[in-house]
Amino acid sequence: MAYLFDTPSLAEVLRAVPSPLFVKRLSMVPTADRWTTSITVSQILIAARRTRKARLMQDVIRLVAAIKVAPFDTLASQSFAKFRCTVAPEASTDDVMIAAIAVTHDFTLVTRRVESFRPYPHLRCEDWTT
Template sequence: MAGLKYLLDTNVLSEPSRPHPDAGVRLRMRAHRHEVCAAAPILHEMEYGLARMPVGARKRQLTRYLEQVLRHPLPILPYDLEAARWHAEERARLTARGRTPPYVDGQIAAIAATNDLTLVTRNTSDFGDYDNLRLEDWFGPPGTTVHDG
């Protein structure tokens, strides 16, 4: 997609909703606001987390935050045929090596890889085994973890 550079993982997209969000994440989200997107499986993770929460102030606050995210012109990329094929190949390769990454992580990695995007996540180790996947960790000061798969 033209102009997009970064796919935000769940932990990055949800960081601003925390009581004390990481300053590095907030700074980079503002700096790259026209270059970021999310993916349908990430929204599923957020919605699923909300559905499992007990009714209360925190759930209401997170629900409002998610509604704001969805109203913002943030592109939400689908898990399409190209991503499904990439995911199947990588899943087979990793399984043959004795690795079984979570299915949703594979979907997220596939969407980033097939759209030539850098996946921004705090959990770079969860995605490090995927081939041809660029990773960045925006938590902490600028210039922290970067991984080219």
């Protein structure tokens, strides 16, 4: 099973003390099944740049290089339009894009914000920190 990590879940591995539950679950997933989105990559890079901490930026660059990145492609764009017009007209654009990528490519979304993603049909979500 392939997993898609949103921004808060991917950032968990950058914490000084990541959730032991998260680390345990992550260790059980083959590298080939670990994915994130281009949206998440941009959000994490922005956050790292804003801190102006060279070490954090290096850690982010290593993290991004070690995980597959799912693009926001034409099929995901179609799912995005459907979600935006039906179940998520007020949700953040980034969240709708991430949900669309996850559903389109049959990922299970790993997120601490499971409730935020409940409205999306056919989207599987798991919180690995609880």
